[in-house]
Amino acid sequence: xxxxxxxxxxxxxxxxxxxxxxxxxxxxxxxxxxxxxxxxxxxxxxxxxxxxxxxxxxxxxxxxxxxxxxxxxxxxxxxxxxxxxxxxxxxxxxxxxxxxxxxxxxxxxxxxxxx
Amino acid sequence: xxxxxxxxxxxxxxxxxxxxxxxxxxxxxxxxxxxxxxxxxxxxxxxxxxxxxxxxxxxxxxxxxxxxxxxxxxxxxxxxxxxxxxxxxxxxxxxxxxxxxxxxxxxxxxxxxx
Numbered sequence: 001x002x003x004x005x006x007x008x009x010x011x012x013x014x015x016x017x018x019x020x021x022x023x024x025x026x027x028x029x030x031x032x033x034x035x036x037x038x039x040x041x042x043x044x045x046x047x048x049x050x051x052x053x054x055x056x057x058x059x060x061x062x063x064x065x066x067x068x069x070x071x072x073x074x075x076x077x078x079x080x081x082x083x084x085x086x087x088x089x090x091x092x093x094x095x096x097x098x099x100x101x102x103x104x105x106x107x108x109x110x111x112x113x114x115x
Numbered sequence: 116x117x118x119x120x121x122x123x124x125x126x127x128x129x130x131x132x133x134x135x136x137x138x139x140x141x142x143x144x145x146x147x148x149x150x151x152x153x154x155x156x157x158x159x160x161x162x163x164x165x166x167x168x169x170x171x172x173x174x175x176x177x178x179x180x181x182x183x184x185x186x187x188x189x190x191x192x193x194x195x196x197x198x199x200x201x202x203x204x205x206x207x208x209x210x211x212x213x214x215x216x217x218x219x220x221x222x223x224x225x226x227x228x229x
Contacts (some may be wrong), residue, residue: 032215034216034217038158041204041224042221042222043206043219043220043221043222044160044206044219046216046217046219049214049215049216091158093158093160095160095217097215102148102165102210102212102215103148103150103162103165103210104210104217105162106152106159106160106161108157108158108159109158109159
C-alpha cells in the first residue's frame with residue numbers, strides 16, 4: 001500500500017516552454033501532497049504544500065507564478081513549471097500523506113532538463 | 116526554527132557488519148515525529164523507520180533500529196548485518212505535527228563494501 005506515482009519520469013524541453021508533472025496517490029486518498037526539488041548529491045528542498053481544494057502554500061523564495069500547483073482531487077496534484085529556463089533543470093519529487101498520518105510516501109521523481 | 120543535522124556526509128561499512136548513522140535535531144514543538152528515509156541510486160525515497168517523539172521505546176524494523184535520546188535531541192540509526200542493498204543516501208527527518216512538513220537533514224551516503 002501507500003504507492004505514489006509521478007509522470008513523466010523524464011522530460012526534456014526547450015527554454016520558454018511549460019512543463020506539467022503529475023503526482024498521483026494510487027491506493028489511498030491524499031489530502032496533502034508536497035513538492036520538493038533536489039539537486040545532485042544534495043538534500044531535498046521543500047517547494048510547496050498542496051492541499052486538496054485549496055491554494056498551495058509556497059515556501060519562502062519559491063515563485064508561485066513560476067511553479068503552479070493544482071490539487072484538484074484527493075489522488076492527483078500537478079506541478080507546472082511555466083516558461084522553463086535552464087536553471088529550472090532539476091529532479092522534482094512529490095510526496096503524499098496518508099490521512100492524518102505524519103508519514104509521507106514519495107513518488108519516484110521527475111528529472112527535468114531544460115535546453 | 117526546526118533543524119536537522121547529519122554530521123557524517125559519508126560512511127562506509129563492511130558487508131555483514133554494523134554501522135550507526137548520527138542525527139541531531141532541534142525543535143520547539145512538543146509533538147513531533149522522526150524518520151529515517153533512504154534514497155538508493157534509483158532516487159526513490161523509501162521509508163526506513165519512524166519514531167513518535169512521545170514514545171520512549173526505540174523503534175525497530177528488522178535489521179534497522181534507532182537510538183532515540185529525546186533530552187539530547189539525538190536520533191541515530193543502526194543498521195545491523197549490512198547488506199549491499201543498503202548502499203544509499205540516508206536522510207534523517209523531523210516531522211512537524213503542526214504543519215505536516217518534513218525537515219530534512221543533509222544526508223549521509225552509505226557505502227557497503229563486499
